[in-house]
Amino acid sequence: SQQGEEDPQALSIQEGENATMNCSYKTSINNLQWYRQNSGRGLVHLILIRSNEREKHSGRLRVTLDTSKKSSSLLITASRAADTASYFCATASGNTPLVFGKGTRLSVIA
Amino acid sequence: GAVVSQHPSRVICKSGTSVKIECRSLDFQATTMFWYRQFPKKSLMLMATSNEGSKATYEQGVEKDKFLINHASLTLSTLTVTSAHPEDSSFYICSARDGGSSAWAGELFFGEGSRLTVL
Numbered sequence: 001s002q003q004g005e006e007d008p009q010a011l012s013i014q015e016g017e018n019a020t021m022n023c024s025y026k027t028s029i030n031n032l033q034w035y036r037q038n039s040g041r042g043l044v045h046l047i048l049i050r051s052n053e054r055e056k057h058s059g060r061l062r063v064t065l066d067t068s069k070k071s072s073s074l075l076i077t078a079s080r081a082a083d084t085a086s087y088f089c090a091t092a093s094g095n096t097p098l099v100f101g102k103g104t105r106l107s108v109i110a
Numbered sequence: 111g112a113v114v115s116q117h118p119s120r121v122i123c124k125s126g127t128s129v130k131i132e133c134r135s136l137d138f139q140a141t142t143m144f145w146y147r148q149f150p151k152k153s154l155m156l157m158a159t160s161n162e163g164s165k166a167t168y169e170q171g172v173e174k175d176k177f178l179i180n181h182a183s184l185t186l187s188t189l190t191v192t193s194a195h196p197e198d199s200s201f202y203i204c205s206a207r208d209g210g211s212s213a214w215a216g217e218l219f220f221g222e223g224s225r226l227t228v229l
Contacts, residue, residue: 033217041222041223042221042222090218092216099156
């Protein structure tokens, strides 16, 4: 069953602006991961945040996790046209495979 | 990072034929690989978990006789779509976890996907 639910489904911004995507989930997790997918390609792992972490940074990416609200956000700062892609959150719970959300399609306009 | 190679990237076949898709971990051993199916602008749907040396575990609603999975070595898993029909047309993606990582909680490394078109 689907666990993560991204919001918004689609986001269009100008180059240089920040992009924020949200993910909500339903059950307790071990960690939450964000992936990126360029059109017609495989997924690339961006960042993993553990259930006991609240915030994590990687380059222009900032991820937050609020386990009390069962939600996470991915912030991409100073966006570039090359950031155009679909972004998925995925949750790891117990001994079950990762469950992916529906994704946010980000378009960065130059 | 770890590399997963998936082949072929695109395949077109006639209805009724079988198609095999290969997924290889190039620089690590993968005791577990996962096969996903993705429809346009949709999320990934887990089809099955492929376990080296044992039978695959299929998700509910996925026909195991239709989608044959073989994981004969620590670096290779194959998905065979048997007697393909147009409704099997889709984007199939494999992924693997480095065998040294925690069984379920670590990051996944994805292949580039295989786009199957059944005429």
